[in-house]
Amino acid sequence: MKILFIESDQQYLLGLPAGFRKQGCQVKILNDIREDELDRVLEEYRPDLVFTAGWTKIHTKEKLEILGRLTKKHGTKQAYWSTEDPRWTEKWSLPYIKATNPEYIFTIDRASLPFYREQGYNAYHLPWACNPEFHRPTMPQKAYQCDIAVIATAGVTWNSYRKNSARILLKPLVEKGYNVKIWGKRWDKLDPNIVGFKVKEEQLQGKLPYLETNHVYSSAKIILGFQNSTTELTARTFEIMGARGCLLAPATRAVLENFVAGKHLIVSRSADETLRLIDHYLSNEEERMKIALEGQMEVYTNHTYSHRAAEIINKLN
Template sequence: MKIACFSASPIMKYGLMPGFEKNGEETKIFPMACMGDEMVTLELDGQVIRVPYTEQDKINSYIDKCIARYGPDYVILEGYQGELALGISMACEKYGCGFIYWSIEDPVGFARTLPIAKMADIVFTTALECIREYRNQGIQAHLLMFGCNPEFHRSGVYRPQCDLDFAVQASWYNFASRIEGFNILLKPLLGLGYKYRIWGYNWDSNPQARAFLGDNEDHFAGIFPNEKLPDLCASARIILGFQCDSSSITQTSMRNYEVLSCGGFYLCQYTKASAYIFREGTHLELVRDKEEAVSKVLFYLAHDQERIRVARLGQEYVHRRHSYEVRVSEDVLPYIERRASIRETAKIRELRI
């Protein structure tokens, strides 16, 4: 099969799309990068075209041309990308492709992305609990959790500039669970004299985030390239983890899998999903309150071998059980191959008629 997508986000470029390739499927990414108020489109006759969001017709036309030329069996879209969904839906219907939507922001983003899910032929969600919600909307959804790509999310190289007691690669979002995690896990560590850096979106632009950092604003270091995550995990002794949802037993931050896959020691905000999918003290460590945050940081900074042991076991676990190769093989292909078979049967019937 030929699988196309219009997002060069790290989760697609380094995660799910290589997972399809590992299963013998052909893939093509037509990257459309968001830059301020513009949509930057690439790989169309060697030209870079910048189109404002308001010019939906031009975006739709670009998508139409790409799908017409490549002729995919399926086009997959993930996350909050409503500006692409309409064009993909129309082109897929026009050219007989299947439209797959991966709702990676569930459950907190369910209402916002439901209109996209309604356009799709096949829907996957990271939250098991949302499957019933989709069913109530007349949508048959399937579980597809985050994962890792061991060829990309691998053990990195030590970098002196990332030699830190702990590091944060997480954006500031005003979700209740996320803010609770910052208050429980990060806040009590800020004034204890540790070497640390914070990377991510919104820390310098969100008033609530700036107030949270207070006198520690100089520890914010901008946006950290995802391509350098392996080296960060090889250099910082602890990577802190934060979650946008605490209600689901399957929805976690994608960092849970990526940091472990890179061999990093992951000290994570406790959620049902992190406790359900991973073994505390074996694959990662979980924190429930401020006192536990401080005590576990003190312990693991003082016990290198324990920290290394947990990181090693966590890496082995996600490589074995949670790679995108496994995700695609077990959680995606059975559903899209079944749909492809149904479509082929329908075509044969049409020919007979």
């Protein structure tokens, strides 16, 4: 199968393209949607499928119109991976789909499937995953060493389970003065009236380039993994474990359905439990490292982008 993958964001470029290649597909990547270039590539490369994902800087109204028009002109099937469901379905996913009219929709949110199918789309569930060629351990770096690390974008309204995650995992640690470092956007604008706690300026490390994330996962002793939903897993869940980071996540339904607590990762149900778990695992390096290794082997065995690419190909067939 010949696939044209259109995206500029590293998180996507380091994901499914590698998975498709592992499945024997020929993959060509475009980093933008420009009419002349896309028209020429569709004519010369003649892909079996155009695959796009997410909502990133290249997805302007004008460019999406070009994408929809040219795939129709060349009779090329298109698949869209909707990774912002369900929080941004109405604002991002639906306008994207209406503008480009893909034949197939993949979504990270199972509950969104009826919504898409009722509108006549071929819709399937496709979770995030890891790429062992990139999401892997690196040498620890002094700049990223700490007891507890967080890589996450702070919420604006915090109207999803993300707020619960922050209160269960992060709130007790910053209030008790643990050695926590936080990377990500908007933490300097955190509204304590919404989320329920404050962070100290010295804990804020600023925005982190995606290509640097593995260094944090390999340098921090424990990494907090917020979840946006109780029924789906974030990309960082798989990425942290792939990099052999020791992950502490809230005890959501999705976490407990996919992984074994205390074997693949650490899970907490409350702020008090978070403090107990952190104290225990910071004092027991051997246990911590064993969990990190078991977690890595689990995602490498069952949750890579090669697995996801195989699922996509199976659905298309």
